[in-house]
Amino acid sequence: MKTRITELLNIEYPVIQGGMAWVAEHSLAAAVSAAGGFGLIGAANAPAEWVREEIRKVKALTDKPFGVNIMLLSPHAEAIAKVVVEEGVAAVTTGAGNPEKYMQMWKDAGIKVIPVVASVALAKRMEKYGADAVIAEGCESGGHIGQQTTMALVPQVVDAVSIPVIAAGGIADGRGFAAAMMLGAEAVQMGTRFIVAKESIVHQNYKDRVMLAKDIDTEVTGRSTGHPVRALRNKMTREYLRLEKEGASFEELEYLTLGSLRKAVMEGNVSEGTLMAGQSAGMVKKEQTCSEIILEIVDEAERLLKLK
Incomplete structure (x- = not known):
């Protein structure tokens, strides 16, 4: 399955792993890349030197291309923007901001730049x-989300730009992969499915909650602040939504979620932690290796698209 994305990133399969904070570290990124996909280190709010170490750890595990997802709202974004150049990663994906001021530096270093977009205008x-390229991410995805659905957003972005489009949001199996291709995408990005990968460092409690999730088990918090986030509903999301309804300040809401993602990922606190996951969690039922996940999805998509 060759597309402009497989050529651009020099990968075997057009499957990209989401740059999830606390989840997307070196072991997951290396496993996805070694399996023929494109692994990403999620820089999130981490300091630049942590990102540098993670990059070097991936290189020690695989010689396949991989990238870094940079959250541009991070106070360390500028330093990380330079680290990826110094360490020579294959590509950068960006979210939560506009990467324009770093683009030339990255391009001069031969780094492919692939921003996440939630609208045609930004694409x-x-x-x-x-x-x-751009990653057109629908609101079905986990974590920070936009307003448009994947089904509506992807074809409109495909029509609006000439560069390749990667579809993200709500994709967890070969049917979603095939649908994305039919909409004009040339690769898919998946996060939720990789949360439960055997190589993922996510606490078993978190993985189990994802695998037990039903179709209606995600909740969106933060709409009142302008920073909506999708996660599995739990005690923390219920408390957050109650405070939002009562008109709590941004500071109060931020305090409630402070360190909550780490609580879920590292400590397995599925009650007070933030269990970021997309609506596709209802389709994720088993732990598999990254290689098994990618091969299963690609095989199903190829059969549906009559490519084999």
Whole structure:
């Protein structure tokens, strides 16, 4: 299954792993890349030196290409933008902001730049400033989300830009992969399915909650702050939504979620932690290796698309 994305990133399969904070570290990124996909280190709010160490750990585990997801709202974003150049990663994906001021530096270093976009307007702007591709992410995804659904957003972005489009949000199996291809995407990005990968460091309690999730088990918090986040509903999301309804301040809401993602990922606190996951969690039922996940999805998609 060759597309402009497999050529651009020099990968075997057009499957990209989401750059999930606390989840997407070196062991998961290396396993995805070694399996023929494209692994990502999620820089999130981590300091630049942590990202540098993670990059070097991936290189020690595989010689396959991989990238770093940079959250541009991070106070360390500028330092990380330089670290990826110094360490020579294959590509950068970006979220929560506009990467324009770093694009030329990355391009000069031969790094492919692939911003995450939630609208046609942003996709067109990213193409104008030299992006190599864009990830059109629908609101079905876990974590920070936009307003448009994947089904509506992807074809409109495909029609609006000439660079390749990667579909993200709600994709967890070969049917979603095939549907994304039919909409004009040339790769898919998946996060939720990789949370439960055997190589994922996520606490077993968190993995079990994802695998037990039903179709209606995610909740969106933070709409009142302008920073909506999708996660599995639990005690923390219920408390957050109650405070939002009562008109709590941004500071109160931030305090409630402080360190909550780490609580879930590292400590397995599924009551007070933030269990970021997309609506596709209802389709994720088993732990598999990254290689098994990718091969199963690609095989099913190829059969559906009559490519084999």
